[in-house]
Amino acid sequence: MNIEKVPASHGLKWLMQGLVLLRRSFLIWVLFVLVLWGMVFVASRLPFAGLLLALFTPVFLGGPHDRLPEPGKRWRPRDRPLFRRFPPRHTKSRRAWRLLSDRQRRHRGIDVCDWRRCDSADRRRTGAEPRSGDPHAGNRARFGGFACRDGAVDAADHGNVVRAFAGGVLTRKTRNAHCATVSRLAGGTCCPFWSTG
Amino acid sequence: MLPFLVYGLVLLIPLVLLMAPFDLTSMERNPGLWVVVLVMLPSIYTSYLEIFREVADAPAVQ
Numbered sequence: 001m002n003i004e005k006v007p008a009s010h011g012l013k014w015l016m017q018g019l020v021l022l023r024r025s026f027l028i029w030v031l032f033v034l035v036l037w038g039m040v041f042v043a044s045r046l047p048f049a050g051l052l053l054a055l056f057t058p059v060f061l062g063g064p065h066d067r068l069p070e071p072g073k074r075w076r077p078r079d080r081p082l083f084r085r086f087p088p089r090h091t092k093s094r095r096a097w098r099l100l101s102d103r104q105r106r107h108r109g110i111d112v113c114d115w116r117r118c119d120s121a122d123r124r125r126t127g128a129e130p131r132s133g134d135p136h137a138g139n140r141a142r143f144g145g146f147a148c149r150d151g152a153v154d155a156a157d158h159g160n161v162v163r164a165f166a167g168g169v170l171t172r173k174t175r176n177a178h179c180a181t182v183s184r185l186a187g188g189t190c191c192p193f194w195s196t197g
Numbered sequence: 198m199l200p201f202l203v204y205g206l207v208l209l210i211p212l213v214l215l216m217a218p219f220d221l222t223s224m225e226r227n228p229g230l231w232v233v234v235l236v237m238l239p240s241i242y243t244s245y246l247e248i249f250r251e252v253a254d255a256p257a258v259q
Contacts, residue, residue: 002250003249004248006247010200011199014204015204018239018243019236021239022235029238029239033234033238037234
């Protein structure tokens, strides 16, 4: 996370952008304000609850804000790292991971597969198997491991991950860095597969 | 700090103009405040998006 310094004129710009956001998704913002107002209203009538609410306001704001659309977009994409569950410990076990249904895997976000440890069915399913028309297939093959595509990571992110390691030698260091990158993108779901070997 | 100062000063104008015609003794029942809050929350959200940015990872190719 980086804290940017912005010029003073951006204060006005934020207001304008806020108006644009409000116009684009009016109902969501109205609901957000109503919910927030309701919480404040109820808390103000309960002893000590007002103080607690004040302390936890950033937490309450974090959730709705995460679901709100970004400027320039109508809707927030469905998969967001903040709300994605981390995979359970037993995902270290390949068998246990396989017992999960495809649907459950999709809910857990990105599924990372080590080239050497997955069978061809896994590779095909997760997209590791080079497919015709895939611009990153060659890169994937070169660095050996990859982050497979899921709804969570868009094509641009996926391409960046792949490109960052294309042409490099896959060592423990690069692999760990790769893992960190994918974790950042997907909410920390790949490490169990990458931590050994 | 300066952008937020500008932001606050600009927001103060509609806040006063919209709230003044209504009942100032009860904030919850003042429709002017509702309108301003409705503008304020998205703009605060926008400001946070601009200030707190994710740092792009440097490629770790050896």
